Amino acid sequence: MARLPAGALMQRAAAGLAAACADALPRVYGSRVTLLTGSGDNGADTLYAGARLARRGASVTAVLLAPDRTHPEALKTLLRAGGTTATATDAAPLLQHADLVLDGIVGIGGKGGLRPEATHLAGLLAASPATVVAVDLPSGIEPDTGEVHGTAVRADLTITFGTHKPGLLIDPARAYAGSVRLIDIGLAATLPHTPALESLQHADIAALLPRPTGESDKYRRGVVGIAAGSTRYPGAAVLAVAGALRGGAGAVRYVGAATDAVLARFPETLISHTGPKKAGRVQAWVAGPGAADDPAPVAEALATDVPVLLDADGLRLADRDTVRTRKAPTLLTPHAGEAAALLGISREEVEAARLTAVRELARRYDATVLLKGSTTLIAAPDPDTPVRVNATGTPWLATAGSGDVLSGLAGSLLAAGLSPLDAASAAAYLHGLAGRYAADGAPTSAHDVAEAIPRAWRDITT
Numbered sequence: 001m002a003r004l005p006a007g008a009l010m011q012r013a014a015a016g017l018a019a020a021c022a023d024a025l026p027r028v029y030g031s032r033v034t035l036l037t038g039s040g041d042n043g044a045d046t047l048y049a050g051a052r053l054a055r056r057g058a059s060v061t062a063v064l065l066a067p068d069r070t071h072p073e074a075l076k077t078l079l080r081a082g083g084t085t086a087t088a089t090d091a092a093p094l095l096q097h098a099d100l101v102l103d104g105i106v107g108i109g110g111k112g113g114l115r116p117e118a119t120h121l122a123g124l125l126a127a128s129p130a131t132v133v134a135v136d137l138p139s140g141i142e143p144d145t146g147e148v149h150g151t152a153v154r155a156d157l158t159i160t161f162g163t164h165k166p167g168l169l170i171d172p173a174r175a176y177a178g179s180v181r182l183i184d185i186g187l188a189a190t191l192p193h194t195p196a197l198e199s200l201q202h203a204d205i206a207a208l209l210p211r212p213t214g215e216s217d218k219y220r221r222g223v224v225g226i227a228a229g230s231t232r233y234p235g236a237a238v239l240a241v242a243g244a245l246r247g248g249a250g251a252v253r254y255v256g257a258a259t260d261a262v263l264a265r266f267p268e269t270l271i272s273h274t275g276p277k278k279a280g281r282v283q284a285w286v287a288g289p290g291a292a293d294d295p296a297p298v299a300e301a302l303a304t305d306v307p308v309l310l311d312a313d314g315l316r317l318a319d320r321d322t323v324r325t326r327k328a329p330t331l332l333t334p335h336a337g338e339a340a341a342l343l344g345i346s347r348e349e350v351e352a353a354r355l356t357a358v359r360e361l362a363r364r365y366d367a368t369v370l371l372k373g374s375t376t377l378i379a380a381p382d383p384d385t386p387v388r389v390n391a392t393g394t395p396w397l398a399t400a401g402s403g404d405v406l407s408g409l410a411g412s413l414l415a416a417g418l419s420p421l422d423a424a425s426a427a428a429y430l431h432g433l434a435g436r437y438a439a440d441g442a443p444t445s446a447h448d449v450a451e452a453i454p455r456a457w458r459d460i461t462t
């Protein structure tokens, strides 16, 4: 992100910051505020905000990480307002007794992991009972990727300026930010034209979801084929069909070894006793959930000329060159473990660098990739298309079979005519919202998530 001159923008940032700190304190007058002040503009923001709080009667002390390189004007302003300074060696009691700490060690100018002195302060801060407010972003996280190398500040609240940085939206860094509040300081004209990341909201998703019209019939609405399930995992087929039936396609066709289980639960399913190749026309295939070790249905689905979603076993069974050379689009929906296997790295490496992993998979497979997990990311094969980060979801979704529901749902949206990027985005959004409704603060099941999809759909579109 480009660095802008201080001045008016910095004053706006400081005003917003001071107002947010005042909101976070029971009262400003008499409260103890400690500033962690680095030598860049991020540190200067803390000094200007601290000056505003000092003028309202707070007792403000700035811990200067680099006393001789502190922003001189900002420091003068704090001192004139009655604030004081300290060095990092005096920080421990100040942090221990503060009501509120402003973290301005580094912002978007931070490079690599925190240096030793900053690491030490972040450690002291972790043991402090104070409310921690991060300035622009928690020091130590990587602003552009969401990675965290070493120690980072854990904030209760992050006040970010102008735009959300990717690190505030993607785990693991996201978890360090606490709640995030965006302050508009008039940066819009200077931001890059195409963002690195997009996060679709209710209205964006509503505009994508298919709606039947008077002309519609079940075939025109799209038929989604589900090649899933095995004698070992029949439930995966049932759950994928459950998701597909709620995804907007006019009909769901099933092929696989779980016909009885699928029909028992969903008699409306069209059954074909062949592989995808001879199953009859569909507008999209979902291949892989619970497929166990049979590569044939996956290969047959990939040989068709309609969009194919590959999930679970389908990811392992698919041939990469076949995916790359398909004319119709392919959507891959791995969780971190499956992504790791495809990339030949560890699950931990994927979880530590989700953005890199999802982009790399999209590049290697020349396909759209939805990477599931604590942060769901969706990357298109074109590297210039912004990656999408899903705004809904809940950790309660981490329950067996909920990914199968997602695959059916996304497949159904593909069959209804959405592009892989939009189908994946809309499915993740609906699924995340349905997960929240189904859980409502208590454990839930994949089946309940599927049942909550219509409520999520209604909420988005009405």
Ligand SMILES: NC(=O)C1=CN([C@@H]2O[C@H](COP(=O)(O)OP(=O)(O)OC[C@H]3O[C@@H](n4cnc5c(N)ncnc54)[C@H](OP(=O)(O)O)[C@@H]3O)[C@@H](O)[C@H]2O)[C@@H](O)CC1
Residues within 6 Å of the ligand: 002, 003, 004, 005, 006, 009, 010, 013, 038, 039, 040, 041, 042, 043, 045, 105, 106, 107, 108, 109, 110, 111, 112, 113, 114, 115, 118, 135, 136, 137, 161, 185, 187
């Ligand atoms: N964009 C805008 O328009 C606006 C931006 N604004 C604000 O400016 C912030 C960006 O300020 P910035 O560019 O001065 O960089 P910043 O984050 O303070 O870091 C640089 C300092 O950190 C140090 N340092 C670096 N790495 C480190 C590490 N790993 N561990 C420890 N230290 C490390 C580095 O030291 P050096 O390498 O020089 O020794 C240097 O001193 C931005 O986040 C926002 O708050 C607002 O005022 C509103 C308008």
Ligand SMILES: Nc1ncnc2c1ncn2[C@@H]1O[C@H](COP(=O)(O)OP(=O)(O)O)[C@@H](O)[C@H]1O
Residues within 6 Å of the ligand: 312, 335, 371, 372, 373, 374, 375, 376, 393, 394, 395, 396, 397, 398, 399, 400, 401, 402, 403, 404, 405, 406, 431
């Ligand atoms: N910690 C988490 N926070 C939010 N969502 C999660 C978390 N862990 C998993 N999920 C979501 O739960 C679903 C699990 O899918 P998956 O791992 O494929 O499970 P399964 O194979 O059992 O169906 C995905 O939609 C994923 O994004």
